[in-house]
Amino acid sequence: MYExxxxxxxVSFDENNQEFxxxxxxxxxxxxxxxxxxxxxxxxxxxxxxxxxxxxxxxVRLNNIAFHALSSLLLKACEERPELKVSVxxxxxxxxxxxxxxxxxxxxxxxxxxxxxxxxxxxxxxxxEGGFIPILRTQTKMTWRHEKDILPRHGMREGLSIADIxxxxxxxxxxxxxxFAPARLVALDHSKSSxxxxxxxxxxxxxxxxxxxxxxxxxxxxxxxxxxxxxCRHSLQIFNRPERILKELYRICKPGGRIxxxxxxxxxxxxEPHKESISWTYEQLARLFDHFGMDLEFGPKSRRxxxxxxxxxxxxxxxxxxxxxxxxxxxxDVVKSWKVLFAGDMASRRGDDAQFIERFARGFDDHVxxxxxxxxxxxxxxWVASGRKPK
Amino acid sequence: MAAxxxxxxSLSDFKSLIEIDLNSGVFGSNWAHCDxxxxxxxxxVSHNRSDSLLYxxxxxxxxxxxxxxxxxxxxxxxxxxxxxxxxxxxxxxxxTVSCQAEHLAFYRGVMNVLEGPDVAKxxxxxxxxxxxxxxxxxLLELAVDYAAKLSVxxxxxxxxxxxxxxxxxxxxx
Numbered sequence: 001m002y003e004x005x006x007x008x009x010x011v012s013f014d015e016n017n018q019e020f021x022x023x024x025x026x027x028x029x030x031x032x033x034x035x036x037x038x039x040x041x042x043x044x045x046x047x048x049x050x051x052x053x054x055x056x057x058x059x060v061r062l063n064n065i066a067f068h069a070l071s072s073l074l075l076k077a078c079e080e081r082p083e084l085k086v087s088v089x090x091x092x093x094x095x096x097x098x099x100x101x102x103x104x105x106x107x108x109x110x111x112x113x114x115x116x117x118x119x120x121x122x123x124x125x126x127x128x129e130g131g132f133i134p135i136l137r138t139q140t141k142m143t144w145r146h147e148k149d150i151l152p153r154h155g156m157r158e159g160l161s162i163a164d165i166x167x168x169x170x171x172x173x174x175x176x177x178x179x180f181a182p183a184r185l186v187a188l189d190h191s192k193s194s195x196x197x198x199x200x201x202x203x204x205x206x207x208x209x210x211x212x213x214x215x216x217x218x219x220x221x222x223x224x225x226x227x228x229x230x231x232c233r234h235s236l237q238i239f240n241r242p243e244r245i246l247k248e249l250y251r252i253c254k255p256g257g258r259i260x261x262x263x264x265x266x267x268x269x270x271x272e273p274h275k276e277s278i279s280w281t282y283e284q285l286a287r288l289f290d291h292f293g294m295d296l297e298f299g300p301k302s303r304r305x306x307x308x309x310x311x312x313x314x315x316x317x318x319x320x321x322x323x324x325x326x327x328x329x330x331x332x333d334v335v336k337s338w339k340v341l342f343a344g345d346m347a348s349r350r351g352d353d354a355q356f357i358e359r360f361a362r363g364f365d366d367h368v369x370x371x372x373x374x375x376x377x378x379x380x381x382x383w384v385a386s387g388r389k390p391k
Numbered sequence: 392m393a394a395x396x397x398x399x400x401s402l403s404d405f406k407s408l409i410e411i412d413l414n415s416g417v418f419g420s421n422w423a424h425c426d427x428x429x430x431x432x433x434x435x436v437s438h439n440r441s442d443s444l445l446y447x448x449x450x451x452x453x454x455x456x457x458x459x460x461x462x463x464x465x466x467x468x469x470x471x472x473x474x475x476x477x478x479x480x481x482x483x484x485x486x487t488v489s490c491q492a493e494h495l496a497f498y499r500g501v502m503n504v505l506e507g508p509d510v511a512k513x514x515x516x517x518x519x520x521x522x523x524x525x526x527x528x529x530l531l532e533l534a535v536d537y538a539a540k541l542s543v544x545x546x547x548x549x550x551x552x553x554x555x556x557x558x559x560x561x562x563x564x
Contacts, residue, residue: 025426027425061451064518095559221448
C-alpha cells in the first residue's frame with residue numbers, strides 16, 4: 001500500500017491478483033502531484049501478464065487531471081502490448097464512475113469496464129425475488145417487540161447519530177426514529193427495490209428525517225468516525241466475508257460509539273408438537289444456506305467477530321421470537337414464506353430431489369401447525385451483540 | 392415584457408440554499424479550496440434528496456469541475472461568490488467572479504462549442520488525447536455526463552456569472 005504524505009488517496013497493488021487499487025479522493029492541481037502513484041501504476045503494468053485489474057470501487061472523487069494521467073498510462077500499455085487486457089472495476093454506488101471510465105472502453109478494445117454489483121451478496125438475489133419484502137416487514141415487527149427493550153442496554157438512547165447498515169425495507173429505521181428520536185439517522189442498503197419501498201413507506205406515513213441511501217456495506221461512501229451507534233441486523237450471517245462488513249461498521253463508528261448486530265442460529269428454531277420434524281428441517285436449512293456461502297448459525301459467533309474487529313465492552317443478549325408474541329398468525333405467515341423461498345426456490349437451485357424437498361417442506365408445515373395450535377409453541381431464536389469502538 | 396416577467400418569476404422560484412462569499416485572491420490561493428468547497432456545499436444541500444449520499448457525490452464532482460475551471464480562469468483580485476439554489480429537482484449553481492475580457496471570451500467560446508455538434512465526441516476525445524486537457528474539459532463534462540444546462544453572463548462592469556442547472560436527482564434513482 002502506497003500512501004503519499006498528507007495524501008487524500010491510497011494506492012495498492014496486489015501482484016497475486018494483478019489488481020491495482022485506488023481509493024479516496026484524487027483531485028490534483030498538477031499531474032506531477034501524482035508522480036509516485038503513476039510510478040506504482042507503471043511498474044504494476046510492467047509485471048502483469050494477461051489481465052490487469054484496475055479497482056476503483058472506492059475511488060470517490062477524481063478530477064480530469066488525474067483521469068487523464070491514469071488513462072494515458074493504461075492506453076499506452078494497451079497500445080504497446082496488444083495481448084494485455086485491462087479490466088476496470090467500478091462501483092454502482094459512485095454515480096459518476098462507470099460512465100467516466102467507459103470512455104476508455106471506447107478508446108481501446110483491450111479495456112473493459114465492469115460495474116461491481118451483487119457478486120458479494122449471494123443471498124440478496126433470493127430475498128429480492130418473490131415478494132419477500134412484506135415478510136421482512138413482519139419479521140421486523142416481531143423482533144422489535146424484544147429489541148426496543150434490549151437496545152438501551154446496548155447504549156441506545158435519544159439524540160444519537162445512527163447508521164442502520166443493510167436496512168432492507170427500512171422498517172427498523174422507522175421504529176428507531178419513532179422510539180429514540182435520533183439526531184441523525186442514515187439507513188443504507190444495496191437493494192434499490194428495498195430502498196424504493198422504504199422511501200414510499202415513509203412518504204405514505206409522513207415520516208421525515210431518515211436518509212435512505214444506496215450503498216455497499218463492504219465499501220461505504222460514508223465518512224470515518226461519524227456515528228454514535230451503528231446497527232447491522234440479520235446481515236453478517238448472509239455475507240460470505242462478514243469481517244469486511246465489520247471493518248466498515250468500525251470505520252464509520254465514532255470512537256466511543258457502539259456497533260450493534262443481530263443474527264440467528266437457525267438450527268435452534270423449535271416447536272411443539274412435531275419437535276423432531278421441525279428440528280430436522282432447520283438443521284437442513286442451516287446446511288442449505290452454507291451451500292450458498294451464508295451462515296445462519298452466526299448468532300453465537302457474534303462475540304468473537306466483534307472482538308476480532310477491535311471492539312471492547314462486548315455485551316450480548318438473546319431472545320426468542322415466538323408464537324406467544326402478539327398474533328401467532330404473523331409467526332405462521334413468516335414460516336410459510338420461508339417454506340416457499342427455502343424449500344422451493346433455494347433447495348431446487350441446490351439440486352435437491354423431490355423426496356428431500358418434501359421432508360424439508362414438512363418441517364416448515366409442522367412449525368406453522370405448532371404456531372397456530374392452541375396448545376402449541378413455536379420459536380425463532382435471535383442473538384444480539386454489541387461492542388464499543390475504543391476511544 | 393410578458394416573457395421577461397415570466398423569466399423573472401421562474402428565477403425567483405429558485406430558493407437560495409447556500410452561498411460561499413470569498414475574496415477572489417483567497418479562493419485562488421489554494422487549489423484545495425475547489426475540493427473543500429465542492430465537498431462541503433454538496434453535503435450541506437444533499438441531505439433531503441432521495442439518496443443523500445449518491446446525490447452529494449455527484450454534486451461534489453460536478454461542482455468541483457466548475458470550481459476548477461474558475462480557479463484556472465479567474466482574476467486574482469476582486470470577489471468570488473458561489474451560490475446554490477434549488478427549484479424542485481433542479482439545483483442551480485451560480486459562480487460570480489471578477490473577470491477580464493479574455494475570461495469572458497473563454498467562457499463564451501465554450502458555450503459556442505456546447506451549442507455545436509458532436510459535443511460528447513469532442514469531450515471523450517479530449518479525455519483520451521495525448522495532450523493534457525485544457526480548462527474547457529470540465530464544462531464539457533458537465534454538459535455531457537451531468538446533462539447540465541450551462542450559461543455565462545456578463546453582469547455589470549468586470550464580473551461574469553457562470554450558471555449550471557443540474558438535475559442530478561434523476562441520476563441517483
